[in-house]
Amino acid sequence: MKKELLRLEHVVQKYEGRKVLNDFKLNLFCGEIVNLVGIRDYENDCLMDLFSGKIRLMEGNSFLEEKTIDLMKKPIPAVMKVICIQKKNTLISQMTVGENLFVIKSNGHKLFLNHHALRHQTHYLLEKAGISLQGSELVSDLRLAQCHFIEILRAQIQNARLIVLEDITGTYSDVEKSHLCQMLKAAAKENVAILYLSFYPNEISQIADRTILVHRGQHIRTYYKGEIENEKLTELVQKLNYGGNTPVLEHSTGRVIFEIKHLKTESMAEPFSYALREGEIAGLYDNGQKICDEIIKTIFEKRNWKSGNLLLDGKIVKPFQNVNQLVNSGIIFLPDAIKKNIYMDNFSEQENVFFPILKKNSRFFFQKNKRMQKYVWNAFQELLMTYFPDETLNGKYLEMSIGYYRYIIMNPYLIICINPYRYADSLMCRIIAFFIKYAASKGIAVLIISGEYKEMLQVCDQIVELK
Numbered sequence: 001m002k003k004e005l006l007r008l009e010h011v012v013q014k015y016e017g018r019k020v021l022n023d024f025k026l027n028l029f030c031g032e033i034v035n036l037v038g039i040r041d042y043e044n045d046c047l048m049d050l051f052s053g054k055i056r057l058m059e060g061n062s063f064l065e066e067k068t069i070d071l072m073k074k075p076i077p078a079v080m081k082v083i084c085i086q087k088k089n090t091l092i093s094q095m096t097v098g099e100n101l102f103v104i105k106s107n108g109h110k111l112f113l114n115h116h117a118l119r120h121q122t123h124y125l126l127e128k129a130g131i132s133l134q135g136s137e138l139v140s141d142l143r144l145a146q147c148h149f150i151e152i153l154r155a156q157i158q159n160a161r162l163i164v165l166e167d168i169t170g171t172y173s174d175v176e177k178s179h180l181c182q183m184l185k186a187a188a189k190e191n192v193a194i195l196y197l198s199f200y201p202n203e204i205s206q207i208a209d210r211t212i213l214v215h216r217g218q219h220i221r222t223y224y225k226g227e228i229e230n231e232k233l234t235e236l237v238q239k240l241n242y243g244g245n246t247p248v249l250e251h252s253t254g255r256v257i258f259e260i261k262h263l264k265t266e267s268m269a270e271p272f273s274y275a276l277r278e279g280e281i282a283g284l285y286d287n288g289q290k291i292c293d294e295i296i297k298t299i300f301e302k303r304n305w306k307s308g309n310l311l312l313d314g315k316i317v318k319p320f321q322n323v324n325q326l327v328n329s330g331i332i333f334l335p336d337a338i339k340k341n342i343y344m345d346n347f348s349e350q351e352n353v354f355f356p357i358l359k360k361n362s363r364f365f366f367q368k369n370k371r372m373q374k375y376v377w378n379a380f381q382e383l384l385m386t387y388f389p390d391e392t393l394n395g396k397y398l399e400m401s402i403g404y405y406r407y408i409i410m411n412p413y414l415i416i417c418i419n420p421y422r423y424a425d426s427l428m429c430r431i432i433a434f435f436i437k438y439a440a441s442k443g444i445a446v447l448i449i450s451g452e453y454k455e456m457l458q459v460c461d462q463i464v465e466l467k
Contacts, residue, residue: 002029002032003029005030005064005065005162005193007062008027008060008061009060010023010025011023011026011059012059013046015045016045023218024214024218028162032188032193032209034211034212035208035211036196037199037205037214038215038237040199040216040427041426044167044425048084051082052164053078055075057072081158081160082162085148085163087166089139089144093138097133098136101125101135101150102118102122129153144171145172145180152180152187155187155192156192160192162193165196169203170424170451171419172451173451180204181203181207185207199425201233208225209225210224211233254279257276257277258313258331258414258445259311260273262307262308264307274464276447278443279440279442280461280462281460281461282461282462283449283450283460283464284450285453312331312413329413331416334418380401388430388431393431397428404432411444414445415444415445416449417436417447420432420436420450
């Protein structure tokens, strides 16, 4: 019988001014994999901060190895070794894989590392973990999944008793998802407890000893391995959170608006063609081969271009050299650096919504047109209240909503979204999905280029996998 590591009972926790955990309970056993599903954005952030020691327990009972401990006075990392792995890469980019594995164990003194021993030990550990990397490779050259693998391996080296992970598999290929499962099972065999946080069940649910359904900060039910299928559990999550219904915005497709015709680059085995219609939501799925990056660079910078044409509304266009050319042609290009490119910090919220008009005119014009300002702002707020009645959208969620809305009201031919779901939590994914559907309902073509297949499946009319 596995030994209980940590138990939390009757937990009440506020986070950023709102009650996030309400009579929450959780127990974790050594060598066990537990998947919490139904975890929403604030719950995820709250639990990650709680386990990382950024916040302390506000109210509740806590036990370590069945002995009472006071987590209201001490943070969890003060009583046991916990490693939290986030969606974003937290490794030191300019250091090698080997240095990242051992530098913390050496108190950060890179100069005092025994490099010969480091190379030997790193090679042994990477090979044992099935990670196809060299210890001398820079972290800056790695894929996100590989960085996560290194973080898990480092947690084991540091003798972590508990590893807590956000839902990190959004950009993973199928091979990478499989390898993650293997690494977590291997860690569990070494008596490490694994806690995985997600909104929907996924690959981790299939290997978890227990899958715990959570709703609005409360434990609903525990399912043991093989007791329930992921599809059924997904339905339960949807029913609890959306009443079984998600906003449906009807959209119909019209004429071909954007076409990539017989595009050929130096590394492509075959020419690539793609047509996108008015009001259509289409996806180009990049399975980890970075072909999407090459196509984007070819389209917008004509790198490695050998042959082919771009057509916009039936007319051949040259590769676009800058953002102004795109906008003037009726194309909105949204890279994955969403915050930087969508929301303008030096403008107010109302000015950000009104930005398409403000940019073409002056701030004076904007201030004088109070009636137009009020109309646009009220229409935006009404939209949020209609489709997100149970959510208080502020901070990054409001900024994201404003950013998408303002580009939609510009009424472009085409919106191209690059990795829109990267690092997005469950609420942000819902916001992005809604505004993509909203754009399509207005007759705007939307092209999503991403490695997050599951998220694209929720919105796309068609998905093409690039190989």
